[in-house]
Amino acid sequence: MAAAMASIGIMDGAYFVGRGEILHWINATLQLSLTKVEEAASGAVQCQLMDMVHPGVVSMHKVNFDAKTEYDMIQNYKVLQDVFNKLRIGKNIEVNKLVKGRPLDNLEFLQWLKRYCDSVNGGIMNENYSPVERRSKGCKERGSKGFNKQSKSLQANRLSGTDSADGGPGVGKVCNTFSEDHYIEQIQKLSEKIADLKVSVDSTEKERDFYFSKLRDIEILCQRPELEHLPMTKAVRKILYAADAKDSPLPEANDIITKSPSLFSSETE
Numbered sequence: 001m002a003a004a005m006a007s008i009g010i011m012d013g014a015y016f017v018g019r020g021e022i023l024h025w026i027n028a029t030l031q032l033s034l035t036k037v038e039e040a041a042s043g044a045v046q047c048q049l050m051d052m053v054h055p056g057v058v059s060m061h062k063v064n065f066d067a068k069t070e071y072d073m074i075q076n077y078k079v080l081q082d083v084f085n086k087l088r089i090g091k092n093i094e095v096n097k098l099v100k101g102r103p104l105d106n107l108e109f110l111q112w113l114k115r116y117c118d119s120v121n122g123g124i125m126n127e128n129y130s131p132v133e134r135r136s137k138g139c140k141e142r143g144s145k146g147f148n149k150q151s152k153s154l155q156a157n158r159l160s161g162t163d164s165a166d167g168g169p170g171v172g173k174v175c176n177t178f179s180e181d182h183y184i185e186q187i188q189k190l191s192e193k194i195a196d197l198k199v200s201v202d203s204t205e206k207e208r209d210f211y212f213s214k215l216r217d218i219e220i221l222c223q224r225p226e227l228e229h230l231p232m233t234k235a236v237r238k239i240l241y242a243a244d245a246k247d248s249p250l251p252e253a254n255d256i257i258t259k260s261p262s263l264f265s266s267e268t269e
Contacts, residue, residue, distance in 0.1 A: 023037065037110055043095075049113055060135075077093055234256050
């Protein structure tokens, strides 16, 4: 069955299922509220769909539902690829395209996945499967394992420390007050700030380049042999090459012009 599913052609009916139907299927099956297929680009949704039809095969504690970076998304797809390998599914996962969040690429993969899930047990869902509980359990296990790795060295340091203030031995207990939701929220806020700053920097750079090109054009014009000796050209170059940003070079530029009564003499003649 897996081999047959992997080789379905692009003209197969699976690829004519619309985005609305795909989103409704995902939301109803996993109790989510996706509004766009590209919101599933992290690969976490695909992992849980496989977890639903093949209980116990997916390492849900490795699945990161809050993946935002391509690196984290790729880790999810590694979990999915491992599942495909276990089940001998020959479907090629185009990870590089999927993590970019391209709507069409993600839609086609989800269309294929829906067809696969429908083919397992005749598309009949496991009534005992709780998607919210599975996600919650997976997140807790993943957060706990990640935190424990970081806290081992801290525990060792505290165990080897001096006696406590009350005269008793330093027991080195570390209270696990790790709140994953709190850190996720902070990361999301920081990510949004970074995105806003990037937009601001890009806009500033474009504006800078725009005005620099204008100044460069003026500089090139002032370097023309027939113009560079003119008082007006000298005044403009005085402004262009002013080194001190505090004091305006405009007064000196005006003096150059006003002290050159012959500026328009060629025109009056």
